[in-house]
Amino acid sequence: MIEILSTTALATVQDVGRFGSLGYGVGTSGAMDHLALALGNLLLGNPEDAAALEIPMFAFEVRFTQDCAFAVTGAACEATLDGQPLPPYWVAQAREGQVLSLGYPTSGSRAYLCLAGGVDVPSVLGSRSTQLRGEFGGLHGRALQQGDRIAALRPGVSTLPTDFGVVSPSQALPLQRDGLPAMRVLPAAEYDCFLEDSRAAFWAGEWKVTTQSNRYGYRLEGAPILPKAPMEIRSHGIVPGVIQVPHGGQPIIQMRDAQPSGGYPKFGTVIEADLWRLGQAPIGSKVRFIECSYAEAIAALEDNQCYLAEVSRLVDLHGLASR
The missing domain is CATH 2.40.100.10 (Cyclophilin-like)
Structure with a gap:
């Protein structure tokens, strides 16, 4: 579990999105940077649809109230754990009482804090994503506030590898x-x-x-x-x-x-x-x-999938090497 120590505005819980409800007037919501979310979940061995915290404004600070593995992806925001710097797109093991701080980004505009197993909030219409206009999903349908406590679905000391990272999408897929x-x-x-x-x-x-x-x-x-x-x-x-x-x-x-x-x-x-x-x-x-063209759009999706597949392969290799 984590406790929000400080936040600016509009940090929310988001997953891949809410699909199948457009006909009822309900939008998709979901992560603004779906690749960053996917990478955080890959690094932690989470399900693809696991939810995370999307952080669009900084500084942002949380305290771990129990041991928990986590990953920070998205914007390069000078993350530190108890003052020790963490590289971008990195998975780490936090201990109870440690404080994670995210500073102002040097590139990008949104960071994602992914927790082991995903963020534990109720699913609404098949998604944990926050829908601010409708005030549902996420944590009570609203942006996160100081003092909020959010649980991870797989807390404790990770049995999977930690303390490693991957190449960011902006480096792997420049445009x-x-x-x-x-x-x-x-x-x-x-x-x-x-x-x-x-x-x-x-x-x-x-x-x-x-x-x-x-x-x-x-x-x-x-x-x-x-x-x-x-x-x-x-x-x-x-x-x-x-x-x-x-x-x-x-x-x-x-x-x-x-x-x-x-x-x-x-x-x-x-x-x-x-x-x-x-x-x-x-x-x-x-x-x-x-x-x-449409064909080029499809090819671009395939490039993204190839990148994620390569990251998955590297994560598996890191796991084998650490045994």
Whole structure:
């Protein structure tokens, strides 16, 4: 079990997401950086769908109230255990009374604290993810607060290897344009309804992640994306990654807490394989977009799976070497 000693805002319990309920108006939620969550679970030998703490603001500090193995993944946030530095993407064994501190990130924007066995909170509609708007899931349907106590499903001294790490996704799967983080995008239903110059500017320009960005959506700032003619569209189903363009021409990218429907025209969709990259883009930073095909989007997913498979192999090898 851990006790939250200090937190800023919006740290929540998240897992892979809540699926099968979009038809009832319930969004997916889940980790903004699903690769970081997957890696933390791999390092600890957890189930793929185990929940963890998603930490988007810093500093963050917890005390272990009993022995427990843990992993810190995601943003490089200068983690320390009782003052001793921990590298990024690292699994360690904590002892009762030890304090884990996460400082301001030097890269990325969200860290994940994964506990052995996963975070022990009730499952709601098949997921432990927090849905802040609906106030359900996670810990009492809300962000974590100082004094909260959260249990691990497999506490104690780990019988699995600890004190090792793996290469981060940003190193293993780099993708940049002109020195900026980049995400691949599939053109969407209304793409051809926008001016050719606007379409070209979207791919060629830099886009700033504004302060109006959160788990529901990222509002971007750049050259306006303008339609050939005014468009009025009935509300329709949307999913995380969809890029919608309101009347002002500044796009909004739906993120993990996105509502299941919306009526703005759809310019494109950030592919599933790259949503984690956007989830790690800090507020105020700039990003670029790369047009891709459906086949390239599928290949990118396969690249992610190959990376996770290689990490799993290395974790198994480390286990064999430590016996």
